[in-house]
Amino acid sequence: MRKKWKVLLVFFIIGAVGLCFSGPVLAKTVKVGGIMDTTGATSDVGKDYAFGMVEAFKYINENGGINGNKVKYTWFDYGYRIPEAITRYKFLKRMGVVAIMGWGTGDTEALSPTVNQDKLPYVSASYSAHLTDPAKSKYNFFFSSDYSTNARACLTAWFDKKWPQHPDYGKRKPRFACCYMSASPYCNAPIKAIRDHATMLGFEVGADQDVSLFALDAKSQINALKEFKPDVVWHGNTTMSVSATMRDAYSLGLGADWIINNWGFDENLPRLAGPAAEGAIGATPCAFFGQKQPDGNYYKNMDKVVEYAAKYNPGIPPEKRLIRTVQAWADALIFWEAANRADKAGSLDGETIKTKGFETMRNFDIGLGSSPVSYTATDHRPTTGCLVQEYRNGAFNELSRVDLKARWPEKWANEWQGW
Amino acid sequence: MKKLTWFLILFMFLGLASSYAMAPKPSASNFKDPVVSLELFEVPQYDGFWYYSNKVEPTKGKADNRGAPLPMSFLLAIENPNPYPVTLEGLKFTVNVDGFDLVTVNNDDMYIIPAESTDHVRVTTMITARSALLSLMVTGGFKLQEQGMSPWEALEKWWTGLAGYTQPLSLKGGTAEISAGDVSKVLAFELTSS
Known part of the structure; x- marks a missing residue:
């Protein structure tokens, strides 16, 4: 009987000590x-x-x-x-x-x-x-x-919502060009897709402009674009160089709308680009930080x-x-x-x-x-599409939620994957 | 004799248990914020200021855009005013020079700071003139432009000034995650090295 108590006591002590340290050991x-x-x-x-x-x-x-x-x-x-x-x-x-x-x-x-x-x-x-x-x-x-879906969705949204309001709508083809850092894998990833999409929608496509991710000045690129007179320009860089390009386009009077890939379109864009950011359109894979729904x-x-x-x-x-x-x-x-x-x-x-x-x-x-x-x-x-938002009057607002699969199911299923 | 042995074991166990029970337990109401301070900033090695573009053929290896390394070491003191130990779960801060962010440093190592004492944590990072140039141009480009300064001038000033301990720097957006028992807290800190 005494032996039994001793064994119990030993187990009790081991158990009690074990309990003290069990958490970190078992996790x-x-x-x-x-x-x-x-x-x-x-x-x-x-x-x-x-x-x-x-x-x-x-x-x-x-x-x-x-x-x-x-x-x-x-x-x-x-x-x-x-x-x-x-x-x-x-x-x-x-x-x-x-x-x-x-x-x-x-x-x-x-x-x-x-x-x-x-x-x-x-x-x-x-x-x-x-x-x-x-x-x-x-x-x-x-x-x-993906970036190609973003690009196709932005161009589609512009084509659907902005081009019909243009004075030349129905009189000529809309003109489209791209700005991006050609040596950057991020920037050039969707270019083939957006040029393909522009051709499919009937755009006249101009020459690409090479804008570095570090650009603080894009005047030469804007001057080159002015000769082509684009109605809409895709910018495929990140916020800093997108802002620099838009500032120069604003000051030199390019007059084109901007559609921007998601990494160039954020809360810093209006801070850096100032009034040049008005009317900027961009791909947004999710809501902005702290953004609320319309309700x-x-x-x-x-x-x-x-x-x-x-x-x-x-x-x-x-x-x-x-x-x-x-x-x-x-x-x-x-x-x-x-x-x-x-x-x-x-x-x-x-x-x-x-x-x-x-x-x-x-x-x-x-x-x-x-x-x-x-x-x-x-x-x-x-995803099969993208939310396209527009910066206007100090706020980002939904312009269109484009679903590429719903609109072009054959191309989505058989042609557009992987590029 | 055996009885005495068992009695002593039981006595010791009860003593340990009672001292554990009597020790102050961490709680939200008795927890005092530890204090983080920068005790020392050091450049542990210095290789001068230089930069080669990828157009320069190196004697050995491949040509690329490369810049001088600048290791930086920070000795942080963590003072624990509580009557129980606290655990430092992680540290993070951004090194800022003349208002420009150079690098964000993150350290997930855990340290236990004993009750009512100060312990030290050394955090070391390294930047290169190349990485700093990219960071500067992409995040501080407009600001530099407004100040009429080229990125190269800024980098050379910082490299030589930090290594010579004449250039002050700040640790901005600092956070230290501290826990004690069920209490956990994120402390914000901003520190300056003169």
Whole structure:
């Protein structure tokens, strides 16, 4: 009997001590990596995205993590340098991450074959259409309409809403040209598609103008455009050089409308371009930071975005935050959903995250004003269209929600994937 | 003798348990914000200021746009005024010189700061004249233009000034994530090095 008590006492002590330390020991951590640009050529938009991604993973962890397991999110700044991104990728892979939240088009496309080989899901902020064909890019994902869809949608919206109001409507073909940094993989990714779209809609297409991502002066390009007299110009850069180009176009009296890819169209555009930003039209994969719906309520999940920005970056005033934060959340939320589905299906390895996670999503609603997201084993185009907004009278307003699949189903199904 | 041994074990356990129970527990009401300060800024290695464009053929290796590295090391002091230990879960700040952001530094390492004491965290980063040039041109281009300054002039001034400890810098938008028990808090800080 005495022996029994002794054994019980020993078990009691071991149990009590064990209870004190059990939490940290038993907790399972899921490692996720991040490769961000907070100092490089796209840092004007990359820093806000990087901060938004950290905040989104805080939210994910505070709301159950991946089926109860915490995410350890580790990110690096690669300064928009492809060799640095490759080095960071190798390091993160060595760390044992289950997925990587990536950034630019150059590095994402450069890493795509490696990611395929490693079976490591790579959720990027590059929305290049080249990444949407699983025959080539099996493990690349993002939440947004791709750049080519953005470009086609913006041109369609302008053609439908603006061209009929032009005095020359019905008298001649509308004239179209492009401005972008030709050497940048991000900038040139949708050019083939938008030129194809312009031809299809019956535009006269002028020569492209090469505008650096670092341009503070685009007068020579604007003067070249003035000879062609475009009605509408696509700008495929990021906000800083888009603003510089629009300022010069305004001062030199180009008189064309601007349609802009999503990374050049944000809350900083009117701040930097001033009155030249009036009437700018752009692709918006989701709502702007803190943007409300026409009924005055936040878009679904936007309240969380605003709350976590204030909570985890209290030193940055809300008026300095951008749509980039919202885009980061959207990419984090699709990863979260995919990882939860994969974990429930039995494994958190890359292949299961891809096949039992991402590729099972059908019209998944992220909220945040974005379009519902779907992926299949043969098509990684997340959405079939894009919300096109216009900046006018001090605010961004919906111009048109263009659905390319609904309008051109044959071309969408058979011609437009992957470029 | 055996009885005495078991009695001592039980006594020790009860003593430990009671001291654990009597120690102040972290709560939102008794939690005092730790204080973050910049104790030292250091350039651990300096290679001068230089830049080669990709048009220059290097003696070895491939031609590319390359600039001088500038490592920067920050020794931060974290003072914990609480009667219990706190955990520093992560740190983040942006290095700003003359009003221009140079680099954002992120450190996810965890540190436990003992009760009522100060601990130190060293955060090291490195920029190059190339990365700083890109950052400057894309985020500060208009501002530099207004000031009538070229990016090259600005970079050379900062490189030589920081290495010579004559150029002040600021840590902006700083955050330190601190936790203790169920309490967690994000502290905002802005610090300056003279």
